[in-house]
Amino acid sequence: MTKVLVLDDEANLRKVLAAMLRREGYDVTVAENGEQGLAEFHKNGADIVVTDLVMPKVGGMEVLRSVNAANPDVPVIIITAHGTVDSAVEAIKAGAFDYITKPFEQSELSAVIAKASKAHESARRSVRPDIKARTAIIGESPLIQDVYKIIDKVADTPSTVLITGESGTGKELIATALHGASSRRDKPFIKINCAAIPHNLIESELFGYERGAFTGAVTSKPGRFELADGGSLFLDEIGEIPVEMQVKLLRALQEGEFERVGGIKTTRVDVRLIAATNQDLQAEIEGGRFRKDLYYRLAVVPIVLPALRERRSDIPMLVRYFVDKYNRRLNKRIEGITDDALALLQAYAWPGNIRELENLIERVLLFADGPLITVKDLPEPIRQGDTSPALSPAGPPAVEAHTGETGLKDIIRMKAAELEKDLITKALEETGGNVTRAAKLLQISRKSLQTKMKEFGLRDSAPEGKDEGASKDEGPDE
Ligand SMILES: Nc1ncnc2c1ncn2[C@@H]1O[C@H](COP(=O)(O)OP(=O)(O)OP(=O)(O)O)[C@@H](O)[C@H]1O
Ligand SMILES: [Mg+2]
Known part of the structure; x- marks a missing residue:
């Protein structure tokens, strides 16, 4: 439900506004003045802010500035009295979404709010790498x-x-x-x-x-x-x-x-x-x-x-971030990671860097049944405390370690993936990272090598056609 925050120091107007908006199906929160409104906004957020322009102490312009600074995607609508249209125009210049003049009709208010709601929705969805x-x-x-x-x-x-x-x-x-x-x-x-x-x-x-x-x-x-x-x-x-x-x-x-x-x-x-x-x-x-x-x-x-591996102190934070990200994406509820498991992640050499970490967390979340990621959820090289930057050759399959919850098929798949990743890493090392030559060496197509590399966190897969080759930025997903 779209959340509208209403700031007005006049009790009557506040009531009328709130009633009108609730009737339209919005989730309305009211505040009696600028300070209270901003406190509410910074604490609980809002999708749309409707504020009176003239209020004692913290006025509408200040509310506008503060909301804009915190989240430019939130439309701010200013309510002005008849005589102050000039300041309303000022407010628009300063970034207000729109204004309405008192007294106003329900229909006028609904139209502006509906417009703001749409704008907010598309701003939220759209590509805004700046924020x-x-x-x-x-x-x-x-x-x-x-x-x-x-x-x-x-x-x-x-x-x-x-x-x-x-x-x-x-x-x-x-x-x-x-x-x-x-x-x-x-x-x-x-x-x-x-x-x-x-x-x-x-x-x-x-x-x-x-x-x-x-x-x-x-x-x-x-x-x-x-x-x-x-x-x-x-x-x-x-x-x-x-x-x-x-x-x-x-x-x-x-x-x-x-x-x-x-x-x-x-x-x-x-x-x-x-x-x-x-x-x-x-x-x-x-x-x-x-x-x-x-x-x-x-x-x-x-x-x-x-x-x-040169910024290991960032690993806990990155783990937290990716756990949240993939909880959302995979609809999981993993709460975090045990200290032992985290220590292993911090000790590991991460030849594929952050992408490897990200892919690992995604994979672990897929299989883990939580609530915490534990040492047994981590793949073999990490559990063994592999700290060499290059991946170690695939040793004898450590099957015992995986039995328990995991079936034979899973183990084989995981082992095969480890081996595959290893071979690809080696081929890339040998060819100095040249994808075309590495693909030849592995006798697979360049395309499938790129797909594999992406899968293993070794490097981005290359775009396919010309038009995908240069997409407008899509920003990090949120
Ligand atoms: N500091 C970071 N915080 C959060 N996510 C990050 C960070 N750095 C990288 N990532 C994530 O790691 C993945 C790899 O990052 P990116 O594609 O920018 O790497 P790259 O250096 O371009 O790799 P390559 O050389 O393989 O193309 C992406 O999913 C990216 O969002
Ligand atoms: Mg890249």
Whole structure:
């Protein structure tokens, strides 16, 4: 039920408003003044706030500011007396959703509230990385705090940011937060995973193409740079861009202009570029696979994300967060984790970093019958206190440990998954993280390798088609 908070210092009006809204089926809470109303809002929240403009001490404008600051998704409706329409307009400018003037009809009030309710609903559902992304970055360890500081400093600049870090350390999350914390937040956030696009298509993906540019180009199409105009473009796995393309990318970054494939017209865009990689670009440069000039152009602001094992103090908090998240998603009621089990998680090396931890919690919640996650719910390498960053080879199956609640099929599945993960990790190590080569080595398709990698928390699966390749950001789920 939509919760409406009504603030008015006039007892009669308060009563009338509350009665009207209750009749419409809203859940109404009333407050006699600004202080009381804000206290209620900050304690219990509300979906919509209706406040009188003129109240002693804390007035409607202050209520508006405070509510907006706490949650910009909550529409605030201001009630004004006849003579004060000017201040109502001021209030709208300051972010009020709408205003109504006294005296008003029930129908007028219902219309405004219904509109606000709809707006609130869609704001809640919609992509608002500006509010959500930042709050969904969990962690307080010194290393991650350094990262927050950089985000705060550079989010609202046009400078290119290069995010590096091992797989699963949160590079994409940070990129999303950067966009969300910038004034470009209402403009597109376009992502493109360079590893997922065949080399010969990268140019047309980035810059678009004109009709007839190549066989199959029956219409012209804008590229990701054009789509991101005014907003941010996130080039994930930048290390996978072929050297020939790097020159063109450099020019687009330096001049802010480019031509579509097969086109002659120069297009200008205003795009903030964020790049990410888990490769060692210095080594790529030395090996002649990455251009130095492009590197310097990208790494204007470098952000180095710590591996999870370098910020173990954040593990309890992350566990709490993911337990809550997957309780909600899987409809479970796990309350937490035993101290022993948590100690093991803190000791483990986490080669797949936060994604591995997240996937683990999801898996554990699926199987655990609670109320607490215990040592026996954890997979073998963690229970054995495996602290080497690389996964240890799959030892003899520790079947005894799993019998009890778990059936033979489950054990086999778990063991098979462990072995599979192990082989994939090795293949990736051997090929320096090159997905295409690792897939060849494993004799599976690149696509299914990517699916597996995602499943095991080794790395994001690549987007499939072109259109999914660069979705507008969807923000962290909540
Ligand atoms: N600090 C964090 N707090 C909460 N969740 C996090 C945090 N960092 C990462 N995650 C979660 O971990 C998962 C992996 O993060 P992300 O995809 O950003 O990693 P990545 O560095 O881009 O990995 P890869 O190199 O494999 O693409 C995501 O589900 C993300 O939401
Ligand atoms: Mg990523």
